[in-house]
Amino acid sequence: MRDIFEIRAQDAAGRIGELRIPRAGVTVETPTLLPVVNPNLVTIDPERFPAFGVEMLITNAYIIKRDDDLRDRARAEGLHDFLGFDGAIMTDSGSFQLAEYGEIDTTTEEILAFQHAIGSDVGTPVDLPTPPDADRDRAESELATTQERLTVAETVDTGDMLVSAPVQGSTYPDLRERAAHHAYGTDLDIFPVGAVVPLMNQYRYDDTIDVLAAAKRGLGADAPVHLFGAGHPMMFALAVAMGADLFDSAAYAIYARDDRYLTVSGTEHLDDMAYFPCSCPICTSHDPDEVREMADDERTRVLAEHNLHVSMAEIRRVKAAIHEGSLLELVERRARGHPRMVDGYRALLEYADQLEASDPASKDVFLSLSAESARRPEVRRHHERLARLQPTGEVLLTEGGTHGGYDESWRVVPPFGPFPSALSQTYPFTAETPERTDRAGYEAAAVGVASLATANPDVSFTLAHEKWPRSALDRVPARVATVDLAARGEDTSSVDSNGAGPEE
Protein backbone atom coordinates (compact mmCIF):
# COMPACT_ATOMS: atom_id res chain seq x y z
CA MET A 1 0.00 0.00 0.00
CA ARG A 2 1.14 3.52 -0.78
CA ASP A 3 0.71 5.47 2.41
CA ILE A 4 0.91 8.90 0.77
CA PHE A 5 -2.56 8.74 -0.78
CA GLU A 6 -5.84 8.23 1.00
CA ILE A 7 -9.23 8.14 -0.68
CA ARG A 8 -12.02 10.01 1.15
CA ALA A 9 -14.98 9.75 -1.22
CA GLN A 10 -15.74 8.16 -4.58
CA ASP A 11 -18.20 8.55 -7.43
CA ALA A 12 -17.90 6.54 -10.67
CA ALA A 13 -14.08 6.12 -10.90
CA GLY A 14 -13.58 9.66 -9.52
CA ARG A 15 -12.35 10.23 -6.01
CA ILE A 16 -11.59 12.89 -3.45
CA GLY A 17 -8.20 12.02 -2.01
CA GLU A 18 -5.55 13.33 0.33
CA LEU A 19 -2.08 13.33 -1.17
CA ARG A 20 0.65 13.72 1.41
CA ILE A 21 3.76 15.50 0.07
CA PRO A 22 6.35 14.82 2.80
CA ARG A 23 9.08 17.14 1.59
CA ALA A 24 6.70 20.12 1.40
CA GLY A 25 5.09 19.20 4.71
CA VAL A 26 1.65 19.62 3.16
CA THR A 27 -1.31 17.42 2.28
CA VAL A 28 -3.02 18.32 -0.98
CA GLU A 29 -6.65 17.50 -1.57
CA THR A 30 -7.30 15.86 -4.96
CA PRO A 31 -8.57 16.27 -7.61
CA THR A 32 -6.31 19.27 -7.93
CA LEU A 33 -4.86 21.47 -10.63
CA LEU A 34 -1.17 22.38 -10.79
CA PRO A 35 -0.61 25.64 -12.68
CA VAL A 36 2.47 25.37 -14.86
CA VAL A 37 5.03 28.07 -14.03
CA ASN A 38 7.51 28.89 -16.75
CA PRO A 39 10.40 30.49 -14.83
CA ASN A 40 11.32 32.51 -17.92
CA LEU A 41 7.84 33.92 -18.38
CA VAL A 42 5.83 34.36 -15.20
CA THR A 43 2.25 35.36 -16.02
CA ILE A 44 0.78 35.24 -12.51
CA ASP A 45 3.22 35.54 -9.61
CA PRO A 46 3.14 32.18 -7.74
CA GLU A 47 3.02 34.14 -4.46
CA ARG A 48 -0.58 34.93 -5.39
CA PHE A 49 -1.60 31.33 -6.17
CA PRO A 50 -3.09 30.62 -2.72
CA ALA A 51 -5.71 33.31 -3.42
CA PHE A 52 -6.88 31.16 -6.34
CA GLY A 53 -7.06 28.01 -4.19
CA VAL A 54 -3.87 26.56 -5.70
CA GLU A 55 -2.14 24.05 -3.39
CA MET A 56 0.49 22.69 -5.76
CA LEU A 57 2.31 23.94 -8.87
CA ILE A 58 4.56 22.41 -11.47
CA THR A 59 7.63 23.95 -13.04
CA ASN A 60 10.30 22.64 -15.38
CA ALA A 61 13.61 21.60 -13.83
CA TYR A 62 15.19 21.17 -17.24
CA ILE A 63 14.56 24.82 -18.20
CA ILE A 64 16.02 25.94 -14.85
CA LYS A 65 19.05 23.67 -15.16
CA ARG A 66 19.91 24.87 -18.66
CA ASP A 67 19.90 28.58 -17.77
CA ASP A 68 22.92 29.73 -15.74
CA ASP A 69 21.11 32.49 -13.91
CA LEU A 70 17.98 30.45 -13.10
CA ARG A 71 20.11 27.47 -12.04
CA ASP A 72 22.30 29.48 -9.69
CA ARG A 73 19.35 31.22 -8.08
CA ALA A 74 17.32 28.01 -7.68
CA ARG A 75 20.31 26.28 -6.10
CA ALA A 76 21.08 29.18 -3.78
CA GLU A 77 17.56 30.07 -2.70
CA GLY A 78 15.77 26.74 -3.10
CA LEU A 79 12.80 26.36 -5.39
CA HIS A 80 10.18 27.54 -2.89
CA ASP A 81 11.87 30.86 -2.16
CA PHE A 82 12.95 31.24 -5.77
CA LEU A 83 9.32 30.99 -6.94
CA GLY A 84 7.77 32.49 -3.80
CA PHE A 85 5.43 29.56 -3.18
CA ASP A 86 4.98 27.69 0.12
CA GLY A 87 2.80 24.87 -1.23
CA ALA A 88 3.91 21.69 -2.96
CA ILE A 89 6.13 21.97 -6.04
CA MET A 90 6.41 19.30 -8.69
CA THR A 91 9.10 19.49 -11.35
CA ASP A 92 9.14 18.12 -14.86
CA SER A 93 12.33 16.70 -16.34
CA GLY A 94 12.59 17.90 -19.91
CA SER A 95 10.62 15.02 -21.43
CA PHE A 96 8.34 17.57 -23.04
CA GLN A 97 11.33 19.31 -24.64
CA LEU A 98 12.53 15.89 -25.74
CA ALA A 99 9.22 15.27 -27.46
CA GLU A 100 9.23 18.74 -29.05
CA TYR A 101 12.87 19.04 -30.13
CA GLY A 102 14.03 15.43 -30.38
CA GLU A 103 16.91 15.60 -27.92
CA ILE A 104 17.95 16.94 -24.54
CA ASP A 105 21.27 16.94 -22.75
CA THR A 106 20.49 15.31 -19.43
CA THR A 107 19.89 11.86 -17.95
CA THR A 108 17.42 10.52 -15.40
CA GLU A 109 20.13 10.28 -12.70
CA GLU A 110 21.34 13.81 -13.37
CA ILE A 111 17.94 15.49 -13.57
CA LEU A 112 16.57 13.71 -10.49
CA ALA A 113 19.66 14.71 -8.50
CA PHE A 114 19.20 18.29 -9.71
CA GLN A 115 15.48 18.31 -8.84
CA HIS A 116 16.40 17.08 -5.37
CA ALA A 117 19.17 19.66 -5.02
CA ILE A 118 16.91 22.63 -5.78
CA GLY A 119 14.26 21.45 -3.33
CA SER A 120 11.55 19.96 -5.54
CA ASP A 121 8.84 18.04 -3.67
CA VAL A 122 7.94 15.74 -6.57
CA GLY A 123 10.57 14.92 -9.20
CA THR A 124 10.21 13.31 -12.61
CA PRO A 125 12.57 11.00 -14.56
CA VAL A 126 13.28 11.51 -18.27
CA ASP A 127 10.64 9.30 -19.87
CA LEU A 128 9.96 9.04 -23.61
CA PRO A 129 6.58 10.54 -24.47
CA THR A 130 5.48 8.51 -27.50
CA PRO A 131 2.87 10.49 -29.43
CA PRO A 132 -0.59 9.13 -30.30
CA ASP A 133 -0.86 6.85 -33.36
CA ALA A 134 2.86 6.03 -33.37
CA ASP A 135 3.95 2.76 -34.98
CA ARG A 136 3.53 -0.17 -32.69
CA ASP A 137 7.25 -1.01 -32.88
CA ARG A 138 8.22 2.51 -31.87
CA ALA A 139 5.69 2.59 -29.02
CA GLU A 140 7.01 -0.72 -27.68
CA SER A 141 10.70 0.15 -27.92
CA GLU A 142 10.22 3.63 -26.39
CA LEU A 143 8.15 2.12 -23.61
CA ALA A 144 10.99 -0.32 -22.88
CA THR A 145 13.35 2.68 -22.55
CA THR A 146 10.92 4.51 -20.25
CA GLN A 147 10.67 1.40 -18.09
CA GLU A 148 14.48 1.16 -17.84
CA ARG A 149 14.55 4.79 -16.70
CA LEU A 150 11.94 4.13 -14.01
CA THR A 151 14.17 1.32 -12.77
CA VAL A 152 17.11 3.75 -12.73
CA ALA A 153 14.96 6.32 -10.92
CA GLU A 154 14.34 3.81 -8.12
CA THR A 155 18.09 3.67 -7.44
CA VAL A 156 18.69 7.45 -7.25
CA ASP A 157 18.85 8.80 -3.70
CA THR A 158 16.07 11.38 -3.64
CA GLY A 159 15.45 11.57 0.11
CA ASP A 160 11.84 12.38 0.89
CA MET A 161 11.19 13.88 -2.54
CA LEU A 162 8.40 11.92 -4.21
CA VAL A 163 9.16 10.67 -7.72
CA SER A 164 6.66 10.23 -10.49
CA ALA A 165 6.50 7.17 -12.74
CA PRO A 166 5.14 8.23 -16.14
CA VAL A 167 2.92 5.79 -18.03
CA GLN A 168 3.46 5.77 -21.80
CA GLY A 169 2.36 3.46 -24.64
CA SER A 170 0.88 5.83 -27.23
CA THR A 171 -2.71 4.94 -28.22
CA TYR A 172 -2.28 1.19 -27.61
CA PRO A 173 -4.49 0.26 -24.66
CA ASP A 174 -2.61 -2.98 -23.96
CA LEU A 175 0.74 -1.10 -23.86
CA ARG A 176 -0.72 1.58 -21.57
CA GLU A 177 -2.06 -1.10 -19.24
CA ARG A 178 1.24 -2.98 -19.26
CA ALA A 179 3.18 0.28 -18.69
CA ALA A 180 0.91 1.16 -15.77
CA HIS A 181 1.27 -2.30 -14.25
CA HIS A 182 5.06 -2.01 -14.45
CA ALA A 183 5.08 1.54 -13.03
CA TYR A 184 2.83 0.49 -10.15
CA GLY A 185 5.28 -2.32 -9.37
CA THR A 186 8.14 0.16 -8.80
CA ASP A 187 8.54 2.02 -5.51
CA LEU A 188 7.81 5.35 -7.25
CA ASP A 189 4.92 7.46 -6.07
CA ILE A 190 2.76 9.39 -8.57
CA PHE A 191 1.62 8.13 -11.96
CA PRO A 192 1.41 10.66 -14.80
CA VAL A 193 -0.36 9.40 -17.90
CA GLY A 194 1.81 11.05 -20.53
CA ALA A 195 1.67 12.24 -24.15
CA VAL A 196 -2.07 12.91 -24.24
CA VAL A 197 -1.73 16.61 -25.14
CA PRO A 198 -1.89 15.93 -28.91
CA LEU A 199 -5.13 13.99 -28.33
CA MET A 200 -6.69 16.89 -26.46
CA ASN A 201 -5.44 19.45 -28.97
CA GLN A 202 -7.33 17.44 -31.61
CA TYR A 203 -10.45 17.22 -29.39
CA ARG A 204 -10.00 13.44 -29.22
CA TYR A 205 -11.59 13.18 -25.78
CA ASP A 206 -12.81 9.62 -26.48
CA ASP A 207 -9.26 8.45 -27.26
CA THR A 208 -8.03 10.27 -24.15
CA ILE A 209 -10.55 8.30 -22.09
CA ASP A 210 -9.43 5.03 -23.74
CA VAL A 211 -5.82 5.79 -22.79
CA LEU A 212 -6.72 6.78 -19.23
CA ALA A 213 -9.00 3.75 -18.75
CA ALA A 214 -6.22 1.42 -19.91
CA ALA A 215 -3.69 3.02 -17.56
CA LYS A 216 -6.15 2.76 -14.66
CA ARG A 217 -6.54 -0.98 -15.25
CA GLY A 218 -2.81 -1.43 -14.64
CA LEU A 219 -2.70 0.70 -11.48
CA GLY A 220 -3.91 -0.06 -7.97
CA ALA A 221 -6.73 2.04 -6.49
CA ASP A 222 -4.20 3.68 -4.16
CA ALA A 223 -2.18 5.14 -7.06
CA PRO A 224 -2.50 8.92 -7.50
CA VAL A 225 -2.96 9.50 -11.25
CA HIS A 226 -1.87 12.64 -13.07
CA LEU A 227 -3.32 13.33 -16.53
CA PHE A 228 -0.25 15.11 -17.81
CA GLY A 229 -0.92 18.23 -19.88
CA ALA A 230 -4.69 18.28 -19.39
CA GLY A 231 -5.49 21.85 -18.43
CA HIS A 232 -8.83 22.81 -20.00
CA PRO A 233 -11.60 23.03 -17.36
CA MET A 234 -14.10 21.66 -19.88
CA MET A 235 -12.76 18.14 -19.45
CA PHE A 236 -11.91 17.96 -15.75
CA ALA A 237 -15.21 16.28 -14.74
CA LEU A 238 -14.89 13.72 -17.54
CA ALA A 239 -11.28 12.83 -16.73
CA VAL A 240 -11.95 12.71 -12.97
CA ALA A 241 -14.88 10.33 -13.60
CA MET A 242 -12.37 7.99 -15.31
CA GLY A 243 -10.05 8.24 -12.31
CA ALA A 244 -7.65 11.18 -12.87
CA ASP A 245 -6.54 12.90 -9.65
CA LEU A 246 -4.06 15.56 -10.77
CA PHE A 247 -4.09 17.97 -13.68
CA ASP A 248 -1.64 20.63 -14.77
CA SER A 249 -2.46 23.76 -16.67
CA ALA A 250 -0.22 25.73 -18.93
CA ALA A 251 -3.46 26.60 -20.72
CA TYR A 252 -4.42 29.37 -18.26
CA ALA A 253 -1.38 31.39 -19.42
CA ILE A 254 -0.92 30.17 -23.00
CA TYR A 255 -4.55 30.84 -23.90
CA ALA A 256 -4.40 34.25 -22.22
CA ARG A 257 -1.43 35.27 -24.38
CA ASP A 258 -3.63 34.56 -27.38
CA ASP A 259 -6.59 36.57 -25.94
CA ARG A 260 -8.54 33.39 -25.28
CA TYR A 261 -10.97 33.12 -22.40
CA LEU A 262 -11.66 29.68 -20.89
CA THR A 263 -15.10 28.52 -19.81
CA VAL A 264 -16.33 25.15 -18.58
CA SER A 265 -17.93 24.52 -21.95
CA GLY A 266 -15.19 25.72 -24.29
CA THR A 267 -13.01 28.68 -25.25
CA GLU A 268 -14.07 32.18 -26.31
CA HIS A 269 -11.98 34.81 -28.03
CA LEU A 270 -11.87 38.18 -26.28
CA ASP A 271 -12.59 39.96 -29.58
CA ASP A 272 -15.96 38.19 -29.84
CA MET A 273 -17.13 38.84 -26.29
CA ALA A 274 -19.72 41.42 -25.26
CA TYR A 275 -20.05 40.12 -21.67
CA PHE A 276 -17.99 38.07 -19.22
CA PRO A 277 -20.25 35.16 -18.10
CA CYS A 278 -18.30 34.60 -14.88
CA SER A 279 -18.29 35.86 -11.30
CA CYS A 280 -14.54 35.77 -10.59
CA PRO A 281 -12.89 38.98 -9.31
CA ILE A 282 -11.63 39.85 -12.81
CA CYS A 283 -14.98 39.41 -14.54
CA THR A 284 -16.97 41.28 -11.91
CA SER A 285 -14.66 44.29 -12.04
CA HIS A 286 -14.00 44.54 -15.80
CA ASP A 287 -15.97 44.31 -19.00
CA PRO A 288 -14.56 43.00 -22.31
CA ASP A 289 -14.13 46.52 -23.73
CA GLU A 290 -11.92 47.56 -20.83
CA VAL A 291 -9.78 44.43 -21.17
CA ARG A 292 -9.44 44.86 -24.93
CA GLU A 293 -8.02 48.35 -24.34
CA MET A 294 -5.36 47.20 -21.89
CA ALA A 295 -1.67 46.99 -22.79
CA ASP A 296 -0.54 43.49 -23.84
CA ASP A 297 1.04 42.43 -20.54
CA GLU A 298 -1.84 43.65 -18.45
CA ARG A 299 -4.43 42.06 -20.73
CA THR A 300 -2.59 38.73 -20.65
CA ARG A 301 -2.33 38.82 -16.86
CA VAL A 302 -6.00 39.67 -16.42
CA LEU A 303 -7.15 36.93 -18.83
CA ALA A 304 -4.77 34.42 -17.19
CA GLU A 305 -6.26 35.27 -13.80
CA HIS A 306 -9.77 34.64 -15.08
CA ASN A 307 -8.60 31.40 -16.76
CA LEU A 308 -7.04 30.18 -13.53
CA HIS A 309 -10.08 31.20 -11.45
CA VAL A 310 -12.51 29.38 -13.74
CA SER A 311 -10.25 26.30 -13.74
CA MET A 312 -9.93 26.15 -9.95
CA ALA A 313 -13.68 26.76 -9.56
CA GLU A 314 -14.36 23.79 -11.81
CA ILE A 315 -12.06 21.61 -9.67
CA ARG A 316 -14.11 22.62 -6.60
CA ARG A 317 -17.35 21.89 -8.48
CA VAL A 318 -16.05 18.43 -9.42
CA LYS A 319 -15.18 17.76 -5.78
CA ALA A 320 -18.63 18.91 -4.68
CA ALA A 321 -20.19 16.58 -7.25
CA ILE A 322 -18.17 13.60 -5.98
CA HIS A 323 -19.16 14.52 -2.43
CA GLU A 324 -22.85 14.51 -3.27
CA GLY A 325 -22.74 11.61 -5.75
CA SER A 326 -23.63 13.62 -8.84
CA LEU A 327 -20.36 13.41 -10.80
CA LEU A 328 -21.90 11.65 -13.81
CA GLU A 329 -24.64 14.29 -13.97
CA LEU A 330 -21.89 16.95 -14.06
CA VAL A 331 -20.04 15.02 -16.80
CA GLU A 332 -23.30 14.84 -18.73
CA ARG A 333 -23.80 18.61 -18.50
CA ARG A 334 -20.20 19.34 -19.50
CA ALA A 335 -20.46 16.89 -22.42
CA ARG A 336 -23.17 19.09 -23.95
CA GLY A 337 -20.59 21.84 -24.52
CA HIS A 338 -19.06 20.20 -27.58
CA PRO A 339 -19.86 17.16 -29.78
CA ARG A 340 -16.37 15.78 -29.19
CA MET A 341 -17.10 15.93 -25.44
CA VAL A 342 -20.20 13.81 -26.10
CA ASP A 343 -17.81 11.28 -27.68
CA GLY A 344 -15.71 11.45 -24.53
CA TYR A 345 -18.74 10.83 -22.33
CA ARG A 346 -19.86 7.91 -24.50
CA ALA A 347 -16.34 6.47 -24.33
CA LEU A 348 -16.46 6.79 -20.53
CA LEU A 349 -19.71 4.79 -20.45
CA GLU A 350 -18.03 2.03 -22.47
CA TYR A 351 -16.14 1.39 -19.24
CA ALA A 352 -19.24 1.04 -17.07
CA ASP A 353 -17.81 -2.16 -15.57
CA GLN A 354 -14.58 -0.36 -14.65
CA LEU A 355 -16.52 2.57 -13.17
CA GLU A 356 -18.86 0.25 -11.33
CA ALA A 357 -16.03 -1.23 -9.25
CA SER A 358 -15.65 2.05 -7.32
CA ASP A 359 -19.10 3.58 -7.82
CA PRO A 360 -21.02 3.82 -4.52
CA ALA A 361 -24.12 1.62 -4.23
CA SER A 362 -26.13 4.53 -2.89
CA LYS A 363 -26.10 8.21 -3.83
CA ASP A 364 -28.47 11.13 -3.54
CA VAL A 365 -30.60 10.87 -6.68
CA PHE A 366 -30.09 9.49 -10.18
CA LEU A 367 -31.01 12.08 -12.81
CA SER A 368 -31.77 10.49 -16.15
CA LEU A 369 -30.83 13.31 -18.54
CA SER A 370 -30.29 11.72 -21.94
CA ALA A 371 -29.99 8.48 -23.86
CA GLU A 372 -26.49 8.14 -22.36
CA SER A 373 -27.95 7.82 -18.85
CA ALA A 374 -29.20 4.34 -19.84
CA ARG A 375 -25.55 3.24 -20.05
CA ARG A 376 -24.50 4.41 -16.59
CA PRO A 377 -22.89 1.95 -14.17
CA GLU A 378 -25.99 2.01 -11.92
CA VAL A 379 -28.10 0.56 -14.77
CA ARG A 380 -25.52 -2.07 -15.55
CA ARG A 381 -25.21 -3.02 -11.87
CA HIS A 382 -28.98 -3.42 -11.58
CA HIS A 383 -29.13 -5.63 -14.67
CA GLU A 384 -26.46 -7.85 -13.18
CA ARG A 385 -28.40 -7.98 -9.92
CA LEU A 386 -31.61 -8.91 -11.75
CA ALA A 387 -29.91 -12.09 -12.92
CA ARG A 388 -29.57 -13.12 -9.26
CA LEU A 389 -33.09 -12.24 -8.03
CA GLN A 390 -35.65 -15.03 -7.72
CA PRO A 391 -39.33 -14.10 -7.80
CA THR A 392 -41.83 -16.97 -7.69
CA GLY A 393 -45.11 -17.95 -9.31
CA GLU A 394 -46.94 -15.56 -11.61
CA VAL A 395 -45.12 -12.23 -11.69
CA LEU A 396 -46.42 -8.92 -13.04
CA LEU A 397 -43.79 -6.37 -14.10
CA THR A 398 -45.64 -3.10 -14.45
CA GLU A 399 -45.15 0.56 -15.21
CA GLY A 400 -48.68 1.17 -13.88
CA GLY A 401 -50.34 0.35 -10.54
CA THR A 402 -50.56 -3.07 -8.87
CA HIS A 403 -53.08 -5.63 -10.06
CA GLY A 404 -54.76 -8.70 -8.58
CA GLY A 405 -54.27 -12.20 -9.86
CA TYR A 406 -50.48 -12.27 -9.58
CA ASP A 407 -48.23 -13.74 -6.92
CA GLU A 408 -45.86 -10.78 -7.11
CA SER A 409 -46.04 -7.34 -8.66
CA TRP A 410 -42.77 -5.55 -9.47
CA ARG A 411 -42.35 -1.99 -10.65
CA VAL A 412 -40.74 -1.18 -13.99
CA VAL A 413 -38.91 2.11 -14.53
CA PRO A 414 -36.83 2.88 -17.63
CA PRO A 415 -33.85 2.69 -17.94
CA PHE A 416 -33.48 0.22 -15.03
CA GLY A 417 -36.25 -2.24 -15.89
CA PRO A 418 -38.05 -4.26 -13.19
CA PHE A 419 -37.35 -4.20 -9.44
CA PRO A 420 -39.23 -5.42 -6.35
CA SER A 421 -41.68 -2.71 -5.25
CA ALA A 422 -40.13 -2.74 -1.77
CA LEU A 423 -37.02 -1.11 -3.29
CA SER A 424 -38.97 1.85 -4.70
CA GLN A 425 -37.53 4.26 -2.14
CA THR A 426 -33.91 3.16 -2.55
CA TYR A 427 -31.16 4.37 -4.88
CA PRO A 428 -31.19 4.38 -7.89
CA PHE A 429 -34.95 3.72 -8.22
CA THR A 430 -35.77 7.11 -6.75
CA ALA A 431 -34.44 8.39 -10.09
CA GLU A 432 -35.86 11.49 -11.71
CA THR A 433 -36.59 10.48 -15.29
CA PRO A 434 -38.13 12.44 -18.16
CA GLU A 435 -41.84 11.88 -18.85
CA ARG A 436 -40.90 11.55 -22.51
CA THR A 437 -38.60 8.58 -22.23
CA ASP A 438 -36.12 8.10 -25.05
CA ARG A 439 -35.75 4.87 -26.99
CA ALA A 440 -32.47 4.03 -25.21
CA GLY A 441 -34.28 4.16 -21.86
CA TYR A 442 -36.97 1.70 -22.97
CA GLU A 443 -34.40 -0.57 -24.57
CA ALA A 444 -32.29 -0.65 -21.40
CA ALA A 445 -35.43 -1.46 -19.36
CA ALA A 446 -36.17 -4.33 -21.77
CA VAL A 447 -32.64 -5.67 -21.23
CA GLY A 448 -33.46 -5.68 -17.50
CA VAL A 449 -36.64 -7.68 -18.15
CA ALA A 450 -34.64 -10.13 -20.26
CA SER A 451 -32.00 -10.48 -17.56
CA LEU A 452 -34.65 -11.37 -14.94
CA ALA A 453 -36.62 -13.70 -17.23
CA THR A 454 -33.53 -15.56 -18.43
CA ALA A 455 -32.39 -16.17 -14.87
CA ASN A 456 -35.81 -17.51 -13.83
CA PRO A 457 -36.96 -19.90 -16.58
CA ASP A 458 -39.69 -21.49 -14.43
CA VAL A 459 -41.40 -18.22 -13.50
CA SER A 460 -44.24 -16.80 -15.57
CA PHE A 461 -43.82 -13.09 -16.35
CA THR A 462 -46.23 -10.48 -17.67
CA LEU A 463 -44.86 -7.08 -18.67
CA ALA A 464 -47.40 -4.24 -18.49
CA HIS A 465 -45.76 -1.30 -20.27
CA GLU A 466 -46.72 2.16 -21.48
CA LYS A 467 -46.31 2.31 -25.24
CA TRP A 468 -42.83 0.78 -25.46
CA PRO A 469 -41.39 1.01 -28.96
CA ARG A 470 -40.95 -2.15 -31.01
CA SER A 471 -37.14 -1.86 -30.67
CA ALA A 472 -37.56 -2.35 -26.90
CA LEU A 473 -40.23 -5.08 -27.07
CA ASP A 474 -37.97 -6.99 -29.46
CA ARG A 475 -35.49 -7.32 -26.59
CA VAL A 476 -38.07 -8.86 -24.27
CA PRO A 477 -37.89 -12.69 -24.41
CA ALA A 478 -40.78 -14.27 -26.32
CA ARG A 479 -42.06 -16.15 -23.28
CA VAL A 480 -42.78 -12.89 -21.39
CA ALA A 481 -46.40 -11.90 -22.02
CA THR A 482 -46.86 -8.18 -22.71
CA VAL A 483 -49.71 -5.76 -22.43
CA ASP A 484 -49.73 -2.12 -23.44
CA LEU A 485 -51.31 -0.23 -20.54
CA ALA A 486 -51.97 2.80 -22.72
CA ALA A 487 -53.97 0.70 -25.17
CA ARG A 488 -55.92 -1.26 -22.54
CA GLY A 489 -56.66 1.33 -19.89
CA GLU A 490 -54.50 -0.47 -17.32
CA ASP A 491 -56.53 -3.69 -17.56
CA THR A 492 -54.09 -6.57 -17.30
CA SER A 493 -56.70 -9.31 -16.83
CA SER A 494 -56.24 -10.39 -20.40
CA VAL A 495 -52.88 -10.10 -22.06
CA ASP A 496 -51.20 -10.62 -25.37
CA SER A 497 -48.45 -13.08 -25.67
CA ASN A 498 -45.26 -11.47 -26.94
CA GLY A 499 -44.80 -14.50 -29.16
CA ALA A 500 -45.23 -18.24 -28.86
CA GLY A 501 -42.09 -19.77 -27.41
CA PRO A 502 -41.76 -23.55 -27.52
CA GLU A 503 -42.41 -23.84 -23.76
CA GLU A 504 -45.85 -22.28 -24.16
Ligand SMILES: [Zn+2]
Ligand atom coordinates in the same frame (compact mmCIF):
# COMPACT_ATOMS: atom_id res chain seq x y z
ZN1 LIG B 1 -13.87 35.28 -14.67
